[in-house]
Amino acid sequence: YNYVKGAMFPQSDTMAQPTEMPDPQKGLLPSGEQSGEVPALATQSPLVPKPPAAWAAAPASWFAAFWKAAKPLLNPPIVAIIIGLTIAFVPPLHKVWVAQKGPLTWLSTSLTRLGQSVVPISMITLGSNIYEGPGKKMDRATIAVMFAIRQLVMPLFGVALAVAFSKIGIFASGDALPPLVLMILGSAPTANNIIAMCTALSVGAVELSTCTFWQYLGFLGLQLMYIPLFLQVALSL
Structure with missing residues (x-):
């Protein structure tokens, strides 16, 4: 045994000697490894399973990605x-909610009456936001760009949309009311419900109210030019 050990496994001073022998009463591993300390070499081994933290790097499912974007x-x-x-569009739900004597018709009627108060409340909110004037918290260039997009670009887009809808048959030929309404809505200022939402969430309410103030101020003069144009386009479709 000594001969084989000396020939095949010669003693060397450079060989690492164990600092602590296993204790049969305490366990087969030294105290450092017994306590859960993993050597650095073992953590770098490809045979050691990756920790659960690596699972978080896996690509999310398509539904999670869609929900995050939407x-x-x-x-x-x-x-x-x-x-x-x-x-x-779902007949069973339509019968439950909207049909006469449906089980939830009372709730639908209550929500309808509650929704009828949205416009007056929105106008009150709009007035409370702009009654002090436009304010001075926004840059003039920002206000000018937003005004140009809402009062100059969007009306032209509304005209193009009305013409396109008439060409593809969405609007009936000879009926000037639908395209006229579409063009007028395209030239209107920012919707009041957006201002109400910003006010309720306390996010950008002052800035949006400043832009809306100038939009309403310009809307009064620009409609004198837009209405004749819209009427001419609507009657020609």
Whole structure:
């Protein structure tokens, strides 16, 4: 045994000697490894399973990615539109909510009456935001760009949209009212429900009110030019 040990496993001063022998009463490993301390070499070995933290780096599912991208867009009006369209196009839900003597008709009627107060409340909120004037917290260039987009670019886009809808048959030929309404809505200032949402969330309410103040001020003069143009376009379709 000594001969084989000396020939095949010669003693060397450079060989690492164990600092602590295993104790049969305490365990098979030294105290450092017994306590859970993993040597650095073992953690770098490809045979050691990766920690659970690596699982977090795995790509998320398509639903999680879609929800992350769509969540910022789901404001209360959009959610209400989605729910309303779902009830309107699904016959069983339509019978439950809207049909006469339906089990939830009372709730639908109550929500309808509650929704009728949105416009007056929005006008009160708008007046409370702009009664002190435009304020001086925004740069003039920012106000000018937003005014140009809302009062100059969007009306032209509304005209182009009305013409396109008439060409593809969405608007009936000879009926000037739908394209006229579409063009007037395209030239209107920012919707009041957006201002109400910003006020309720305390995010950008003052800045949006400043821009809205100038939009309403310019809207009064620009409509004198837009209305004849809109009427001419609507009657020609």
